[in-house]
Amino acid sequence: MKAVEITSYGAPDVLRLGERPAPIAGKGEVLIRVAASGVNRPDVLQRTGNYPVPPGASDIPGLEVAGQIIGGDAEAMGSAGFKMGDRVCALVAGGGYADTCVAPVGQCLHVPQGLSDVEAASLPETFFTVWSNVFERARLQAGETLLIQGGSSGIGVTAIQLAKAMGATVLVTAGSDEKCAACLALGADHAINYNSADFVEEVKRITNGQGVNVILDMVAGSYVSREVECLAEDGRMVIIAVQGGVKAEFNAGLVLRKRLTITGSTLRPRSLEFKTAIAKALAEKVWPLIAAGAIKPVIHSTFAAADAARAHVLMESNQHIGKIVLTWQE
Known part of the structure; x- marks a missing residue:
C-alpha cells in the first residue's frame, strides 16, 4: 500500500509518500480502502516527536479515514450493521495516512447520506x-x-x-x-x-x-x-x-x-469500549442531524496524499478555518 511516513522527527518535509505492506484486519476489525484522510493537530505533534504512538498502534500518522470496506471480520461486521462494500468513516489510533487502513468495527460509522468521502473523513476525530x-x-x-x-x-x-x-x-x-x-x-x-x-x-x-x-x-x-x-x-x-x-x-x-x-482528557489512548460507546451515541444523536443538513462538515483545503507536507504547513500556520483533508486518487 501507499502511505505517508514520518522519516524522522522534524519539520513538515520529513513526511514522505512511501510503500508499506498492507495491513491485515484481525478479529473485530475491518479493512478500509481509504479515499480520504483527515489531518489533525495530533498528527503534527506526532511528526515533531511530541505525541507518542500508543502501544500496538501503527507508526503511520492519521487518526481518521473515510472509504469503502474491502475486508475484515464478517461476523463482527454483521453484528454492527456493516457489510462488504459499505462506505464508512472511522476513528483510528494511527495508520490513517495510507490508502489502506484497519479500523475496529466499533469505531466505524456509515458515511452520512449525501456526504462525499472528503467530508466524511473530516468527521470522526473532531x-x-x-x-x-x-x-x-x-x-x-x-x-x-x-x-x-x-x-x-x-x-x-x-x-x-x-x-x-x-x-x-x-x-x-x-x-x-x-x-x-x-x-x-x-x-x-x-x-x-x-x-x-x-x-x-x-x-x-x-x-x-x-x-x-x-x-x-x-x-x-x-x-x-x-x-x-x-x-x-x-x-x-x-x-x-x-x-x-x-x-x-x-x-x-x-x-x-x-x-x-x-x-x-485525550482521546487517542482510550479503550475500544470507550470509543465504541461514543460511536453509538454519535450514530443515534448526531448522524441524523448531519444527514438532514443541520450540521455540515467545514472543509478548508484538500491535498493529494503526496503533498501531506504542505497540509502540515497549513495546519501549523493557523490560517485555516475548518478541516484539512488528504485525498488518495488511483
Missing part, C-alpha cells in the same frame, strides 16, 4: 472529541452557555454546530475578524477576536457578569487562570490540548467559591 468532552465530560445542557477557545479550528467548527443543535448559547474566540465572521456564520452567538479584545472582559459583558457554564479549552497554560474568571457558578472547564503550555496558576479561591470543575 466529533468523537467534542461529544466526549463537551457533552459527556462537561455535561453541557440545552439553555447553557459554552465558550470555545479557537472557534475556527476543526474542533471549534464542530463544537459550534453541535452545541447550537443541542440548544446551547455559543461564544467563541478566534484570532482575526475573518475567523470571527466565519464562526458567526456557522451559528455562534458571539465571537471575540482575542487579538483586539480581552476575552475575559467580553465574556463578562456578554453574560451580564454571570459567566459561561462550560469552556472548551485547547490552549491551557496562562489561559486557565483567565478562564476560571469566565466561569459561572458550578461551571465546568474541559482541557483537550495544551498549545499554551502544560503549567498554569489560577485562583483556587474562585474554584472553591464558584464550585468549579476543571477536567480534561
Whole structure:
C-alpha cells in the first residue's frame, strides 16, 4: 500500500509518500480502502516527536479515514450493521495516512447520506472529541452557555454546530475578524477576536457578569487562570490540548467559591469500549442531524496524499478555518 511516513522527527518535509505492506484486519476489525484522510493537530505533534504512538498502534500518522470496506471480520461486521462494500468513516489510533487502513468495527460509522468521502473523513476525530468532552465530560445542557477557545479550528467548527443543535448559547474566540465572521456564520452567538479584545472582559459583558457554564479549552497554560474568571457558578472547564503550555496558576479561591470543575482528557489512548460507546451515541444523536443538513462538515483545503507536507504547513500556520483533508486518487 501507499502511505505517508514520518522519516524522522522534524519539520513538515520529513513526511514522505512511501510503500508499506498492507495491513491485515484481525478479529473485530475491518479493512478500509481509504479515499480520504483527515489531518489533525495530533498528527503534527506526532511528526515533531511530541505525541507518542500508543502501544500496538501503527507508526503511520492519521487518526481518521473515510472509504469503502474491502475486508475484515464478517461476523463482527454483521453484528454492527456493516457489510462488504459499505462506505464508512472511522476513528483510528494511527495508520490513517495510507490508502489502506484497519479500523475496529466499533469505531466505524456509515458515511452520512449525501456526504462525499472528503467530508466524511473530516468527521470522526473532531466529533468523537467534542461529544466526549463537551457533552459527556462537561455535561453541557440545552439553555447553557459554552465558550470555545479557537472557534475556527476543526474542533471549534464542530463544537459550534453541535452545541447550537443541542440548544446551547455559543461564544467563541478566534484570532482575526475573518475567523470571527466565519464562526458567526456557522451559528455562534458571539465571537471575540482575542487579538483586539480581552476575552475575559467580553465574556463578562456578554453574560451580564454571570459567566459561561462550560469552556472548551485547547490552549491551557496562562489561559486557565483567565478562564476560571469566565466561569459561572458550578461551571465546568474541559482541557483537550495544551498549545499554551502544560503549567498554569489560577485562583483556587474562585474554584472553591464558584464550585468549579476543571477536567480534561485525550482521546487517542482510550479503550475500544470507550470509543465504541461514543460511536453509538454519535450514530443515534448526531448522524441524523448531519444527514438532514443541520450540521455540515467545514472543509478548508484538500491535498493529494503526496503533498501531506504542505497540509502540515497549513495546519501549523493557523490560517485555516475548518478541516484539512488528504485525498488518495488511483
